[in-house]
Amino acid sequence: MAERILENSRTAKLIIAGCTAALIGPPNSGKSTLLNYLAGRQKAIVTDIKGTTRDWIEAVCRIESLSLRLIDTAGLDEKLPAPKDTVEKAAQKKSVQILEQAELVLLVLDNNQTNDRLDERLLGKITKKKIITVLNKCDLPAEFDTGKLPEILSNTVQISAKDGTGIENLLEKIRQICGVADFGLKTSVVFTSRQENLL
Template sequence: MYETRYMSIFAAVMTGKGTGAISTIQIFGDSAGAVIKKVFKPAGTKPLKFEAGEILLGTIYDGAEVIDQVTIGCEGTDTFAINCHGNPLIVEMIMQLLRRHGAALLSAEQMLKKLLMAQKSAGSIAVEAKLTQAKAKTLQGTKIIAKQNDAGLTKKARGWLERIDEISLDTIKAEAIEILQKSRIANLIIYGCTAVLTGPPNSGKSTLLNCMAGRQKAIVTDIKGTTRDWVEATCRIDPLSLTLIDTAGLDEESARPESTVENAAQKKTAEILEQADIVLLVLDASRPIEELDDQITNRL
């Protein structure tokens, strides 16, 4: 096998994992054009030229072997987007071909960061905002991120610098603390949050999860302790994207030395509760609240 080394070239799959109609592979670097010329043959008889905005139709070859028919978008003299068929095997073959021609393989996030940093006008906050925007789980989250560059943290930081001689450190500290407090809420809107359903056995946790998810994700029976492994489902309650987790019922009586499975379920429930953003305590309305085990409430 051949292997060529260039000074600087990177490749990344920019579309999601799995089978799809089309996958996009981004190539970036001062030698990107040279590599494209080695692996790509355009359709027709026109000579291969790279002009910004041009879309090229042709075939990717590995030597004499045809890999796939593709289109290549020329985003600049050093930036190209290969649009190939979405079969993961084809995508992997193209990526390995580019690697053998000297490309360093990156994740989509790493590639996006390199592309943004290459823009001289992009500040660190703008770069971080663009990277975060790709991960936002809600429309409201993308709007929050979009504001950061022009009217959010960037604007606030510029204001501090412009008034550095007349503003006190206490004022800056107070404003920074306020931003941090708001950012905790913003993070939940942007990235989504985890809501754990917990409570005594047979209190209706699985029924509530199925209702909120809009479909049956958890098995529901009248038998105590039906749920032992945790069950996840996703739902949207504006402005949040919630990951709901149905856990084994908190039951001190089940945590007996001889009950290995129950002990493991109780331990896992405790671990999930520690990591939750929101804990929803589900109780049976037919049972007086006074009868709720103090040991259960103390664990929440």
């Protein structure tokens, strides 16, 4: 009972303060397209050129009672960029910092690409996060094998950020994983450290 109240309290604080969600994944997987779709306007430049996003871009959208701060990061390459590309290195370093601070991770993968684009080093940085694996470009032939995904990435949803297919399913998953789907006016919560200690 006490643990449930504490969990409800964390959810209440998330609703009040908002949730920061980092959009991460390989370059050109559709992170910027997804951010633009959720924001309802173009915030990030979208092209087929790998590494278009070199700085972080953010937008805020609302999912019923939850305010979601979306941060589109520079694509984290499987291999570090060449030492001479200092701009790209700085962008990737900033992406890692954003990732560490986020409450929620939206790992955007290209459903039209094979699993070998999934960076194992990246997984080590998100093991303790709330994660939704977003398989983007579901309007194209599927090449990605979800059966090979590690357990921590098993919470998947297929979408097309280009035409909006599956977006409602993604939003519902976000509400569920953030704990707001079942949160109501009669939910028991505590707000102060003293109240938490009494439990």
